[in-house]
Amino acid sequence: MTKPRRKPLISLCMIVKNEAESLAQCLKSVRGVADELVVVDTGSTDSTVQIARSFGATIVSFPWNGDFAAARNAGLKQAKGTWILILDADEELDAGSKEELLLCAEHTEYEAFFLRIHNHNGTSRASQTITVNPILRMFRNRPQYRFNGIIHEQIAGVIVEATPAAAMHLSTVVIHHYGYADGVVAKKDKISRNVELLKEQLRLNPGDAFHHFNMAVEYMRLGEYDPALHHIQRSLEEVEPDTSYVHLLYKYEIRCRAAKRELKSALEACERGITLFPDYPDLHHLKGVLLLQAGAFAEAKAALRRALDIGVSPPGYHTESGFGTYLTYTALGQLCQETGEDGEAIACCTRAAQLHPEPGPLIARLLRIFKYSGREQEITGWLKAHLPDAWAALHGSLPALLLRDGCYTAAAELLGEAEAASAEVTPGLDTAMLGSAENSAVLEATTGGAAATDKATAAERLASPAPAAAERGAEHGAERAAATPEHAPEPDIAVAPGNSLIELIHEVRTIPAEQLSQGDVLSLLNHPSICNQVAPAFAAAPALQLGRSWILLADRVLASAPAAPVYGPAVRRARMALPLPRFTD
Numbered sequence: 001m002t003k004p005r006r007k008p009l010i011s012l013c014m015i016v017k018n019e020a021e022s023l024a025q026c027l028k029s030v031r032g033v034a035d036e037l038v039v040v041d042t043g044s045t046d047s048t049v050q051i052a053r054s055f056g057a058t059i060v061s062f063p064w065n066g067d068f069a070a071a072r073n074a075g076l077k078q079a080k081g082t083w084i085l086i087l088d089a090d091e092e093l094d095a096g097s098k099e100e101l102l103l104c105a106e107h108t109e110y111e112a113f114f115l116r117i118h119n120h121n122g123t124s125r126a127s128q129t130i131t132v133n134p135i136l137r138m139f140r141n142r143p144q145y146r147f148n149g150i151i152h153e154q155i156a157g158v159i160v161e162a163t164p165a166a167a168m169h170l171s172t173v174v175i176h177h178y179g180y181a182d183g184v185v186a187k188k189d190k191i192s193r194n195v196e197l198l199k200e201q202l203r204l205n206p207g208d209a210f211h212h213f214n215m216a217v218e219y220m221r222l223g224e225y226d227p228a229l230h231h232i233q234r235s236l237e238e239v240e241p242d243t244s245y246v247h248l249l250y251k252y253e254i255r256c257r258a259a260k261r262e263l264k265s266a267l268e269a270c271e272r273g274i275t276l277f278p279d280y281p282d283l284h285h286l287k288g289v290l291l292l293q294a295g296a297f298a299e300a301k302a303a304l305r306r307a308l309d310i311g312v313s314p315p316g317y318h319t320e321s322g323f324g325t326y327l328t329y330t331a332l333g334q335l336c337q338e339t340g341e342d343g344e345a346i347a348c349c350t351r352a353a354q355l356h357p358e359p360g361p362l363i364a365r366l367l368r369i370f371k372y373s374g375r376e377q378e379i380t381g382w383l384k385a386h387l388p389d390a391w392a393a394l395h396g397s398l399p400a401l402l403l404r405d406g407c408y409t410a411a412a413e414l415l416g417e418a419e420a421a422s423a424e425v426t427p428g429l430d431t432a433m434l435g436s437a438e439n440s441a442v443l444e445a446t447t448g449g450a451a452a453t454d455k456a457t458a459a460e461r462l463a464s465p466a467p468a469a470a471e472r473g474a475e476h477g478a479e480r481a482a483a484t485p486e487h488a489p490e491p492d493i494a495v496a497p498g499n500s501l502i503e504l505i506h507e508v509r510t511i512p513a514e515q516l517s518q519g520d521v522l523s524l525l526n527h528p529s530i531c532n533q534v535a536p537a538f539a540a541a542p543a544l545q546l547g548r549s550w551i552l553l554a555d556r557v558l559a560s561a562p563a564a565p566v567y568g569p570a571v572r573r574a575r576m577a578l579p580l581p582r583f584t585d
Contacts, residue, residue: 008035008036008080009035009081010035010036010081010082010084010085010105011035011036011037011038011080011081011084012034012036012037012038012086012087013038013040013075013084014026014037014039014040014086014087015039015041015062015068015071015088016039016041016042016044016048016089017041017044017048018044018045019048019089020044020048022090022123022178023048023051025092026087026088026089027051028092029093029094029095030093033101035081036079036080036081037055037056038060038075039060040062040071040072040075041060042062043063048089058078060074060075060078062074066150066197068150068152069146069147069148069149069153072147073146073147076141076146080141081141082105082108082141083141084139084140084141084145085138087137087175088177088179090178091117091176092125092175093175093176094173094174094175096174097173097174100171101115101138101173104169104171104173107169108140109167110167110169111139111159111163111166111167111168112136112138112139112140112159112166112168112169113136113139113168113170113173114135114137114168114169114170114171114315115135115138115171115173115175116133116134116175117132117133117134117175118131118132118175118177118321119131119133119180120177120178122178123178125176128321128358130321131318131319131321132313132319132321133318134170134244134315134316134317136155136168137175139155139159142162144162145159145162149201149211150197150201151194151197151198152194152198154210156168156244170315170316172315191218191221191222194214195215195218195219195222202215207238208238209234209235209236209237209239209243210243210245212231212234212235213235213239213248213249215227215231216228216229216232216249216252220252220256223259225256225257225259225260226260228252228256232249232253232256235249236249244316245318247277247280247283248318250272250273250276250277250283251282251283251286254273254290257269258286258290266286267287267291270286270287270290271287279310279314280313280314280317281307281313281323281328282307282317282319282320282324284304284306284307284310284324285303285304285307285323285324285328287303288300288301288302288304288328289331292334292335292338297335297338304335307324307328308324308325308328308332312325322356325355326351329348329352329355330352330356332348333346333347333349333352336348337576342375345369346369346373346375349362350386350387353366353390359387359390361580361582363383363390363401364405365580367379367401367407368576368580370382370410371405371406371407371410372559372575372576377410377413379402379407379410380398380410380417383398398414399529399530400530401581403505403524403525403530404525404548405552406555406556408508408509412502412505412506415501415505419502504523504524504527505524508520508523513556513557514557514560516553516556518546518549518550518553521549521552522545522546525548525549526545548581551578554578555575555578559575
């Protein structure tokens with residue numbers, strides 16, 4: 001007797017058109033989860049259909065008629081599973097969420113599950129998550145559950161209308177979405193398509209709050225804030241108070257008014273939203289940033305602290321990655337910089353870097369704070385103690401970063417540690433412990449080849465006078481007068497591969513600010529260990545070197561200004577405002 005085939009538990013239903021670049025990645029992600037694949041093709045001319053068939057998908061041909069709901073429903077009619085799972089080709093199920101999704105499917109007392117959509121700014125899972133949105137993506141397979149809406153098609157309202165007592169659950173299942181990454185939107189011309197479809201929907205249903213909401217979103221993406229505000233207001237007038245996106249209407253109103261420089265109105269929108277959604281960290285964060293821009297530092301700090309107290313947004317809210325966590329710490333650190341609270345600024349910037357998935361720019365800012373607060377000598381110890389992962393990842397490139405921001409003392413200390421470590425290596429020691437030949441070359445160029453013979457420490461070199469620098473004072477005057485911004489001066493200090501970078505740093509540091517030239521600074525930036533090994537991208541772009549040298553020269557001049565209550569704060573602010581070095585340089 002033939003055993004009856006098991007009814008598929010989960011049916012993945014998709015609509016696609018020319019998705020050959022991303023479809024395989026999506027379908028691979030649901031292996032072991034989806035028992036059935038139903039792919040509705042609306043007219044692909046690439047290999048999309050062949051790829052889908054290679055995964056065993058049922059193909060439903062559906063000529064495109066401009067109606068997303070109709071295309072979705074064509075797939076639902078073919079599905080045989082207990083559950084319908086909805087994904088787009090530019091999405092993938094997180095591997096760590098498979099077990100939870102299967103567990104959800106066992107709970108048939110629910111009619112639907114909300115999954116957490118992580119929208120990325122790139123086209124891979126490693127790219128940064130920008131927003132996180134809870135969206136209903138898995139529901140029971142029932143004939144009465146069909147999508148409606150020719151764009152931004154919806155199913156939640158249909159389920160509630162058909163089953164008023166329907167139980168729904170907010171899961172923590174993660175779906176990664178790449179369709180709105182940089183370049184992808186422009187490639188597919190999604191915005192213009194969406195606007196035209198929404199105009200048609202609003203012509204048929206002028207009082208539909210959801211269509212007004214979506215139209216506002218599209219106008220915001222176009223940078224057209226007046227029509228966006230019009231549709232936000234119309235949506236607020238029509239929407240039911242418990243609708244899942246109401247909190248976003250207030251957030252988007254804030255963003256629109258801030259973009260229009262309507263600070264007072266933006267803050268009023270903050271207060272209205274916070275009154276209704278006091279546990280939504282995004283609103284407190286935005287309020288804090290607006291108050292910071294207005295110079296209301298005490299109120300701004302209170303708002304940012306409230307966002308941090310809430311932390312990661314509760315599951316029901318659509319949020320932006322970092323609000324309530326690393327972005328809020330970053331904003332609070334900037335506020336503390338403005339108010340001269342350097343210790344708290346360092347603490348906030350450090351915490352932000354600990355939480356941020358891409359902490360490089362924050363570390364550059366952290367180095368800047370240490371420098372202008374007179375604590376440059378603490379940099380390496382602080383990084384080792386509080387950011388050990390970043391320290392391990394950046395250790396080889398950190399001297400170059402320090403030099404590109406004028407942290408000469410810290411750079412010399414770090415290079416001195418490397419030189420001392422090299423000097424302690426005994427003959428016959430396993431060379432694998434020293435790293436690659438490339439790393440050895442970096443050390444050789446850094447120390448001028450004197451690691452094994454020159455026992456002088458960086459501290460001793462920094463404490464001793466630099467005769468060459470003292471002797472050049474008078475002769476530099478005429479040379480500097482001849483140098484012009486249009487022509488890059490030659491380095492005033494001869495740079496040979498054997499010159500110790502530590503000695504060169506000391507020489508530049510001891511030149512009086514009024515005598516320091518752009519060429520002197522370039523002598524550091526052009527040193528072989530910096531250009532050829534640590535930062536090749538920086539070395540390959542002379543314009544970057546010139547620009548950075550002018551910044552360092554300006555910083556040195558500002559730092560030499562006598563302390564005075566009258567202009568001291570202005571000098572500090574000017575040094576803070578100088579562009580930070582980029583990790584990509």
